[in-house]
Amino acid sequence: KNAFNPAHPDYWGEAPADKPTQRSVEAALVAWSLWQLGDDFLTKLTSSERANINKWLASCTQVPERENNHAWFTAINQAARLSLSKKWKEFSGSEEWMLADLKAMEALAKSAEDGWYSDSPVLSTYDYYNFWTFASHFLYWNRIIGKSYPEWSARFSRRLKLFLEKTPYFFAANGSHVLFGRSLIYRWSVLMPLVEAYAQGMWTQSPGMLRAIVRRNLEFHWNAGAFDKTNGKLRETFSEQGSTAIREPYIDNGHPYWAMQAFSLYSIPPQDAFWTSREEPLPVERGDYRVRLEVPKMMLVGTKTSGQVRLLEARNESRRPRYRDGYHRFAYSSHFPFNYIAREDRVTWDQALAFRNNQTGLCSGRSGIKSGTLTADGTELEWWAQLDDLRFDVVTRISVNGEFEKRTHVVTAPASALNKSIEILEGSSVLGLMNGETYERTVKPKLQILRSPRSKLLIASWNVDGFQQLEATEVFDQSIPPNVNLIYPRMVVNTLRQPLTAERTTLVSLHYASPRPLKTNELMRQAAHLVTV
Numbered sequence: 001k002n003a004f005n006p007a008h009p010d011y012w013g014e015a016p017a018d019k020p021t022q023r024s025v026e027a028a029l030v031a032w033s034l035w036q037l038g039d040d041f042l043t044k045l046t047s048s049e050r051a052n053i054n055k056w057l058a059s060c061t062q063v064p065e066r067e068n069n070h071a072w073f074t075a076i077n078q079a080a081r082l083s084l085s086k087k088w089k090e091f092s093g094s095e096e097w098m099l100a101d102l103k104a105m106e107a108l109a110k111s112a113e114d115g116w117y118s119d120s121p122v123l124s125t126y127d128y129y130n131f132w133t134f135a136s137h138f139l140y141w142n143r144i145i146g147k148s149y150p151e152w153s154a155r156f157s158r159r160l161k162l163f164l165e166k167t168p169y170f171f172a173a174n175g176s177h178v179l180f181g182r183s184l185i186y187r188w189s190v191l192m193p194l195v196e197a198y199a200q201g202m203w204t205q206s207p208g209m210l211r212a213i214v215r216r217n218l219e220f221h222w223n224a225g226a227f228d229k230t231n232g233k234l235r236e237t238f239s240e241q242g243s244t245a246i247r248e249p250y251i252d253n254g255h256p257y258w259a260m261q262a263f264s265l266y267s268i269p270p271q272d273a274f275w276t277s278r279e280e281p282l283p284v285e286r287g288d289y290r291v292r293l294e295v296p297k298m299m300l301v302g303t304k305t306s307g308q309v310r311l312l313e314a315r316n317e318s319r320r321p322r323y324r325d326g327y328h329r330f331a332y333s334s335h336f337p338f339n340y341i342a343r344e345d346r347v348t349w350d351q352a353l354a355f356r357n358n359q360t361g362l363c364s365g366r367s368g369i370k371s372g373t374l375t376a377d378g379t380e381l382e383w384w385a386q387l388d389d390l391r392f393d394v395v396t397r398i399s400v401n402g403e404f405e406k407r408t409h410v411v412t413a414p415a416s417a418l419n420k421s422i423e424i425l426e427g428s429s430v431l432g433l434m435n436g437e438t439y440e441r442t443v444k445p446k447l448q449i450l451r452s453p454r455s456k457l458l459i460a461s462w463n464v465d466g467f468q469q470l471e472a473t474e475v476f477d478q479s480i481p482p483n484v485n486l487i488y489p490r491m492v493v494n495t496l497r498q499p500l501t502a503e504r505t506t507l508v509s510l511h512y513a514s515p516r517p518l519k520t521n522e523l524m525r526q527a528a529h530l531v532t533v
Contacts, residue, residue, distance in 0.1 A: 001045060001049045001052070001053075003056075004049070004052040004053045004055075004056045005049070005052055006052070012056065014055075014056060014059035015027075015059045015060045015062060015063075016062075016063075017059075017062045017063070018063070019063060020063050020065050020070070021060070021063075022250060023059075023060050024060040024061070024063070024065070024070065024073050024074060024077075025070065025073050027056075027057055027060035027061075027073065027077050028072070028073035028074070028076040028077055028137065028140075029261075030053075030057065031057055031076055031077045031079075031080035031081065032076055032080060032140050032144070034053065034080060034084070035080040035083060035084065035144050039087070042084070042088060047090055050088060050090035050091065051090040053090075054081060054090050054091045054092065057077050057080075057081060058081070058092075060074070060077060061074045061077050061078060061094070061097060064097070064100070064101075066100065066101065066104035067104070067120065067121050068108075068119045068120060068319075069105075069108075069117075069119055069129045069133040069134055069137075071101040071102075071104045071105050072101065072105060072133055072134065072137035072138070072141070073133075073137070074097065074098075074101055075098050075101035075102060075105070075137070075141055076137055076140050076141055076144070077093070078093040078094050078095070078097050078098035078101070079093070079098055079141050079144045079145040080093070080144055081093030082094075082095060082098065082145060083144050083145050099152075102152055102156075105117070105134070105138075105156075106155065106156075107121065108120075108121060108134075109159055110295060111294075111295045113162070113294050113295050114162055114163065114166070114293050114294055114295040114296070115158075115159040115160060115161070115162035115163030115164070115165075116130055116163060116293065116295045116296050117129075117130055117134040118296075119319065120317075120319055123317045123319065124296065124297070124315045124316060124317050124369075124372075125316065125317050125318065125319050125327070126181075126295075126296035126298070126316055127180065127181025127182060127183075127316075127326070127327070128177075128180075128181050128183065128184070128186070128189075128190055129181075129183070130163065131167075131189070131190045131192070131193050132183075132186055132189040132190060132192055132193070132258065132261070135160055135163060135164075135192075135193030135197070136189075136192040136193040136196060136261065138156045138160060139160070139193060139196040139197060139200060139202075140196075142156070142157070142200065143196075143200065157202060160193075160197065160202060161202055161204055164193075164194070164197055164202065164203060164204045164205075165204050166291055166293065166300070167194065168205055168209060168213060168282060168283050169283050169284070169289065169291045169300045169302060169309070170190075170300065170309065170311075171213050171216070171217065171282055171283075171284070171309065171334075172282075172284055172302075172307050172308055172309040172334030172335065173282060173284055173285055173306075173307025173308075174216070174220055174307060174334065174335065174515075175215075175216030175217050175218075175219050175220035176217070176220045176334045176335070177190050177217065177334070178300075178309050178310065178311040178332050178333065178334050179238075179332060179334075179337050179338065179486060180311055180313075180326050180327070180329075180332040180338070181323075181326045181327060182248060182318075182323045182326050183248065183251075183258075184238060184246055184326070184486070185234075185235070185236060185237065185238060185246060185247070185251060185255070185256045186255075186256070186258040186259050187221045187226055187234075187238075187256070187259045188217050188218050188221050188259050188262050189258050189259045189261055189262055190217065190262075191213070191214050191217055191218075191262035191265070192261040192262045192264065194210055194213065194214070195210070195214065195262060195264060195265040195268070195274075196264055198210055198268070198274060199264070199267065199268055206277070206280055207272070207273040207274045207277040208273075208277040208278055208279050208280035209280045209282070210274060211274055211275075211277060211279050212279035212280055212281070212282060213282065214262075214265060215279065216282075221259075224238065224239050224487055225238075225239035225240045225242075225487075226238075226239075226256075228240070233253070233256075234256035234257060234259070235256060236251055236252070236253070236255070236256060238337075238486045238487055239486070239487045239488075241435070241483055241488070241489035242483065242485060242486050242487045242488065242489070243339065243340045243341065243483055243484050243485055243486055244483075245325075245340045245341050245342035245484075246340055246486060248322075248323070248342075283302060284302035284303070284304060284307055284308075284309055285304060285307065286304070287302075287304050288302060288303055288304050288402075289301070289302045290377075290400070292374055294374070296313075296315070296316065297313065297314035297315040297316070297372050297373065297374055297379070298311055298312065298313050298314070298316070298374075299311070299312040299314075299374055299378070299379065299400075301400055303402060303403050303514070305516060306335075306403065306514050306515050306516040306517075307334075307335075307515065307516070308333060308334055308335045308403065308513075308514060308515055309333070309334040310331050310332065310333050310334070310400075310403075311331060311332045311333075312330065312331045312378060312379050312398060312400065313327070313329070313330070313331070313332075313372075313379070314372030314373055314374055314379035314380065314381050315369055315371070315372030315373075315381065316328070317368075317369060321344050322342040322343075322344070323342075324347075324365065324366070325338060325339065325340045325341065325342070325347075325348065326338070326340065328352065328365055328366040329350070329351040329352050330351050330352060330353075330379070330396070330398055330405070330407065331351050331398070331405065331429075332351070333429055333513065335457065335513075335515040336429035336430050336431070336432070336457070336459070336513050337430065337432065337485060337486040337487045337488070338350055338351060338430060338485075338486060339430055339476075339484040339485050339486070339491065340484065340485075340486055341480055341484050343480070345362055345363070346361075346362075346363050346476070346477050346479065346480055347363050347364060347365040347476075348427070348476045348480070348484055349363075349365065349425045349426060349427035349476070349493075349495065350427040350428065350429060350430045350491075350493045351427060351428070351429055351430075352365050352366070352426070352427060353365070353366075353385075353394065353396065353409055353424065353425070353426045353507075354385070354424070354425045354426075354427075355385050355387050355390075355392055355422055355423075355424060355425070355500075356387075356422070356423050356425060357387060357388070357420060357421060357422055358421040358422070358423055359420070359421045360388075361477060361479070362387060362388060363387075363425075363476075363477070364385045364386060364387040365385060366383045366384075366385055367383075367384055367385050367386040368383065368384050368386075369381060369382070369383040369384075370382040370383060370384070375397070375399075377399045377400050377401070378397070378398040378399045378400045378405075379396075379397070379398050380395070380396070380397045380398075381395075381396050382394070382395050382396075383396070387417075387422070390413075390414055390416065390417045390420070390422070391414065392411055392412070392413050392414075392417070393411070393412040394409055394410065394411050394412070395409070395410045396408070396409050401526075401530055402526070403512055403513060403514045404510060404511070404512050404526065404527070404530055405510070405511045405512075406464075406508070406509070406510050406511075406530055406533070407426070407507075407508070407509050407510075407511065408506070408507070408508050409426070409505075409506070409507045409508075410504070410505075410506050411424060411500075411504070411505040411506075411507065412503065412504055413500055413502075413503050413504075413505070414503070415503055417500060418500060418501065418502070418503070421499075422499070422500040423497055423498065423499050423500060424497070424498045424499075424500060424505070424507065425495060425496070425497055426467070426495070426496045426507065426509060427473070427493045427494065427495055427496075428459045428460075428461045428493050428494035428495075428511045428513065429459050429493070429511065429513035430459075430485055430488075430491045430492075430493055431450050431451075431452055431457060431458075431459045431491060431492050431493065432452070432455070432457070432485055432487060432488030432490075432491050433452060433488055433489075433490040433491055433492060434454065434488065434489060434490065435489050435490060437452065437453075437454055437490065438453075439451060439452055439453075439492055440452075440453060441472060446462055446463040446464070446470065447460065447461070447462050447463075447470070447527075448460070448461055448470050448471070448472065448494050450472060450492055450494060451517075455515070456515070456516070456517075457513075457514070457515050457517075458512075458513070458514055458517040459493070459494060459511070459512065459513045460494070460511070460512040460513075460523065460527075461494035461496065461509060461510070461511050461512075462509060462510040462511075462527060462531060463496055463509060464508035464509055464510055464531050465506070465507070465508040466498060466505060466506055466507035466508055467496040467497060467498045467507060467509065468497055468498050468499065469495075469496070469497040469498075470494065470495070470496050470497075471494075471495050471497070472492050472493070472494065472495070473492065473493050473494075473495040474490065474491070474492045494511070496509055510527060510530055510531055512527070
């Protein structure tokens with residue numbers, strides 16, 4: 001109560017009236033928590049204390065934000081105060097504001113086909129905010145006030161059920177979900193909409209499936225180093241020695257605790273089937289799959305023998321350049337976490353194609369996208385990279401066969417770029433390494449295999465056509481710190497290089513990455529077939 005008392009030294013302070021603020025985000029959880037605590041708690045407060053809380057919450061709904069997920073935060077704020085006002089005179093909310101927020105969120109759905117929402121009205125920006133805001137905060141709203149607005153509740157519920165049908169395919173046998181996008185230190189908050197949907201009767205799978213996802217995901221993050229034992233708190237980085245770039249500008253000491261919303265699972269009664277059912281195998285443990293997400297133009301690829309899940313993206317876009325590492329790669333993996341540096345003048349090229357000026361060191365990956373489609377076996381996208389005043393247009397096709405990816409790039413360059421020492425770089429998945437670890441390297445004509453003796457993970461790359469060199473890269477640029485990976489303190493990737501010598505260049509490569517790789521003879525046999533296809 002002191003946090004909302006203007007006369008107390010610990011007062012949080014009202015949100016400004018002229019600009020958006022992070023307080024509006026946090027206020028949603030204050031409102032949700034206050035509503036959950038209910039009358040037993042509110043009766044312990046004085047009338048002035050209840051009025052202070054309402055005034056502070058109201059200050060966080062002065063500036064509308066309706067072009068991204070933030071509209072859900074003020075919708076929750078208004079919904080809780082509207083609900084509480086039925087009994088407590090100190091509370092009041094705006095139905096008009098709340099309904100405007102709902103209309104804005106519905107507009108971001110764009111299509112009801114998959115239940116996904118873009119985090120922008122103009123860009124195709126899809127990420128885990130579909131789990132920990134678009135889905136979770138609808139469920140908060142629905143529990144608070146949904147019965148009073150049955151038509152709104154039904155529309156959002158239909159989309160949520162479509163979304164939930166495919167969520168189990170994101171989870172790998174090791175418990176991880178495929179890491180991509182931003183705010184990844186929210187970690188197991190991905191579980192929040194799953195357990196709350198279950199509590200509201202909207203979970204589309206079995207209780208045993210949900211229980212397996214929840215337990216394994218929590219274990220994965222804990223084992224990855226989520227908890228800082230020295231300081232007694234959740235880390236602001238994904239692991240102890242992983243990339244610090246994951247600490248986005250809005251992340252500070254308390255933000256990793258967004259993950260704690262998932263512990264609403266403890267509100268499920270102890271005799272419920274969630275607690276008593278036997279855990280069931282995850283989809284990736286039942287068989288191989290290619291699951292298409294038509295609206296965000298993504299494809300989930302699961303491999304039963306290894307337990308790996310990959311996410312191919314044909315059209316995803318980041319809202320800001322610093323976030324691009326989480327959105328602009330060809331594919332993301334449950335077992336091979338990507339590199340993240342948040343630099344605008346440099347890039348890491350794992351699972352990406354990049355252009356570098358060797359005279360200046362300036363490096364650029366994908367700057368924009370013209371189009372992207374899902375094919376029967378992968379993706380095809382038209383995109384461009386901007387390097388100073390030079391624009392490179394690229395058509396990329398990726399074909400997936402098991403844990404192999406065959407990539408074909410057709411690069412169109414301006415004539416003025418041919419005398420500027422530009423090289424094209426393409427990278428494999430990342431092989432994560434611990435400090436002091438030595439990886440095994442096998443080199444054959446147009447082939448390089450890298451393997452970690454510790455983890456047994458393996459990556460392999462073939463120069464099918466068009467590249468001049470194939471090498472191992474542990475440092476992308478001397479100006480980039482070595483700990484660029486989300487989880488591991490060190491890493492190595494297979495890098496294919498080609499100097500830019502023509503206005504039109506065709507490049508073809510084959511990549512393989514697996515936590516339980518094929519035997520060498522079988523790997524070579526399958527690769528030989530795919531190279532010729």
